[in-house]
Amino acid sequence: STLFPYTTLFRSESKSAKYPGRSEFDKMIKDIEKEKADGIICWKIDRLSRNPIDSGKIQFMLQNNQIKEITTFEKTYLPTDNVLVMYMEVGIANQFLRDLSQNTKRGLEGKAQRGWYPCKPPIGYKPNPLKKKGEKEIILDDERSCQVRKLFEMMLTGVHSPQEIVKYATETLKLKNRYNQCISRSNIYKIFTNTFYYGEFEYPNNSGKIYPGKHIALITKEEFQKIQKLLHKDSNKRPKNKEFSYTGIFKCAECGGSI
Secondary structure, eight states: OOSOOSOOOOOOOOSOTTSSOOHHHHHHHHHHHTTSOOEEEOSOHHHHOSSHHHHHHHHHHHHTTSSOEEEOSSOEEOTTSOHHHHHHHHHHHHHHHHHHHHHHHHHHHHHHHTTOOOSOOOTTEEEOTTSOTTOOOEEEOHHHHHHHHHHHHHHHHSOOOHHHHHHIIIIISOOBOTTSOBOOHHHHHHHHTOGGGGTEEESSTTSOOEEEOOSOOSSOHHHHHHHHHHHHHHHTOOOOSSOOTTTTTOBOTTTOOBO
């Protein structure tokens, strides 16, 4: 065309430039190595790379004339240019990401120390929509919190299995997760083993750091511990050597438990 008189290869990369291993970036490098292209057009130089490995590839290929030109909206980089300028621009972008990551982690940990869970809350809770981002407290989701409390009450009776509770949650309560999907058996176990519901939470996950939450608890710690014993008891049932034809068919008319 009149706008692009040369052969043009378009590559669109959606992955972050913070880490190496981007598929479209790697394809672009291979295209240049195979001499299918010898220049790069991009928005800014830090859009190409924000990590030292990919940056080193680009800078080495530019110095060795494999890349004859890199053009951005504000500047053009040539093999004869002082590479120090490019090093500094890419280095500043990389350091900016590192600082941003540290500041974000510090902010999330500070929120946890103040008693507010800094991640998406479990089923039955929601962030306060009236608060600004970063300051949102965790409040009860009025409809779902009552439904989740009902599931805890069923489990505490000791007569209902997790599978029966899943069926009740999906067919009777019509309980959905945050993605508007019916909850599964694994969701039920996550609910019954999540300390958030009695007022404590771990952050970050698997860190061993436990914080007392300021949110309203749906159950007590004693109820939570009782449920853990019931779940452990259920998982340690011995395998049955005999089969009974009518097992699971009859249920109590009053409580719904299996006979």
